[in-house]
Amino acid sequence: MASRGYREFWGLFFIAPFLIVFFAFEIYPFLDAIYLSLFDYGIGRKEWIGFGNYASLLTDDVFLRSILNTFLLVLGVVPVTIIFSIITASLIIGKSSGVASFFRASFYLPIVTSQVILSVTWLWIYNPVSGIGNYSLSLLGIKPIMWLSDTSVSLIAVIIVVITWSVGQPIILYLAAMGSIPSDYYEAASIDGASGWRKFWSITLPLLKPTTLYVIVTSTIGAFQTFVVVQLLTGGGPSYSTTTIMYLLYETAFKYGNLGLASAMGVVLAVLISIFSVIQFKIFKTDVEY
Numbered sequence: 001m002a003s004r005g006y007r008e009f010w011g012l013f014f015i016a017p018f019l020i021v022f023f024a025f026e027i028y029p030f031l032d033a034i035y036l037s038l039f040d041y042g043i044g045r046k047e048w049i050g051f052g053n054y055a056s057l058l059t060d061d062v063f064l065r066s067i068l069n070t071f072l073l074v075l076g077v078v079p080v081t082i083i084f085s086i087i088t089a090s091l092i093i094g095k096s097s098g099v100a101s102f103f104r105a106s107f108y109l110p111i112v113t114s115q116v117i118l119s120v121t122w123l124w125i126y127n128p129v130s131g132i133g134n135y136s137l138s139l140l141g142i143k144p145i146m147w148l149s150d151t152s153v154s155l156i157a158v159i160i161v162v163i164t165w166s167v168g169q170p171i172i173l174y175l176a177a178m179g180s181i182p183s184d185y186y187e188a189a190s191i192d193g194a195s196g197w198r199k200f201w202s203i204t205l206p207l208l209k210p211t212t213l214y215v216i217v218t219s220t221i222g223a224f225q226t227f228v229v230v231q232l233l234t235g236g237g238p239s240y241s242t243t244t245i246m247y248l249l250y251e252t253a254f255k256y257g258n259l260g261l262a263s264a265m266g267v268v269l270a271v272l273i274s275i276f277s278v279i280q281f282k283i284f285k286t287d288v289e290y
Contacts, residue, residue, distance in 0.1 A: 030270060033263040041260035053264035063265065065240050066248045067272075069155060073244060074223040074276075076159040081166045081219050082212065088167070089174035090200065100175070108172060110165040119232040122161045123148075126233070148234050151241040158242050161229050166222060170215045177211040178204065213284040217277050224273050245269045 037054070040047040057063045092103050110118055125133045126147035134144040147157040181204065189199045227246040230236060236243035236251070245265060253262035 030267075033266045033270075036260055037264035037267050039260045040258075041263070042257045049260070053261045054268075056261065057264055057268065062240055062243065063245075063248060066243045066245045069240075069242060070224060070226075070244045070246075070272075072155060073159055073162065073226055074220055076156070077162050077166055077223040078216060078219045080159075080163055081170060082215060084163070085167050085170035085174050085215065086205075086208065086212075089171050089178055090204070092171075093175060093178045104172060104175065108168040111168040113165075115165065115228040116232065118165055119161065119229045122164075122229075123233055126157060149238050151238050154234055154238060154241050158226070158229055158233060161233070162223065162226055166219055170219070173211050173215060174208065177208050181207050209284060213280065216280050216284060220276050220280065221273055224269065224276075245272075 038048065038050055040049045040052070088103075088107070092100050095103070125131050128134060128144055128146050128149075131147075133147060137143070137145065145153055148154055185203050185207075186199055189203060194202070225246050226244050227250060230242050230244055230247045231250070234242040236247050246269070249262050249265040249269070252258050252265060
């Protein structure tokens with residue numbers, strides 16, 4: 001039998017490529033961002049200011065608004081994604097293989113499609129004059145909505161777009177998780193006279209908890225990093241009503257050339273994501289095995 005040191009060496013050898021890429025493209029950029037956030041840094045200038053950038057962010061109304069918008073986007077996207085995915089997967093799981101494959105492909109298609117293409121498509125849907133969105137509302141006798149220029153609606157419009165490409169992977173994951181639940185549990189529940197709803201609530205949902213944890217964490221991270229749809233649909237407007245932290249970071253760095261302040265925004269965003277992730281792990285962690 002191989003010695004423990006020998007096994008550990010080959011274990012580290014095989015994960016070394018991943019570790020190298022992880023440190024090169026994840027850890028080092030983050031540490032560098034922390035370093036740059038301590039400077040007034042831009043093209044042709046680099047002056048140490050300590051925590052000056054962070055102090056500026058605390059008094060920046062636009063940045064504080066971007067945090068609020070980002071939180072609202074996360075709260076709008078993640079719960080709807082989870083609920084819709086679980087319900088859809090529950091409806092698909094009992095169908096024939098052909099029907100199930102059709103719906104899997106239909107919901108997964110937006111994931112393999114460029115977000116730029118999807119955003120441009122939704123830009124046409126939201127067109128106040130010729131878009132299918134207002135046309136559909138007119139069939140119901142509802143007045144046209146200025147989807148992307150009304151401050152009370154624009155963020156909701158962005159949330160809808162993000163949800164459309166966020167549900168595909170969770171549906172596939174929930175289908176796989178539901179398919180792996182032993183049928184013995186449901187048979188025993190049927191013998192005890194449990195209804196379909198009771199089976200779903202007492203058997204399916206608890207055993208989906210590990211999958212739900214993964215989906216919640218990844219969906220939250222994705223929602224926090226929303227950028228493409230904001231850039232293409234609203235440009236952060238109107239009146240900063242759709243400006244997210246990621247979009248403001250992009251503008252600060254590449255439009256205004258303040259890389260130090262943008263790095264501080266990136267650090268704040270990373271901290272917020274970490275806090276949310278830790279809370280979610282504490283709430284949804286489980287030792288369920290089946």
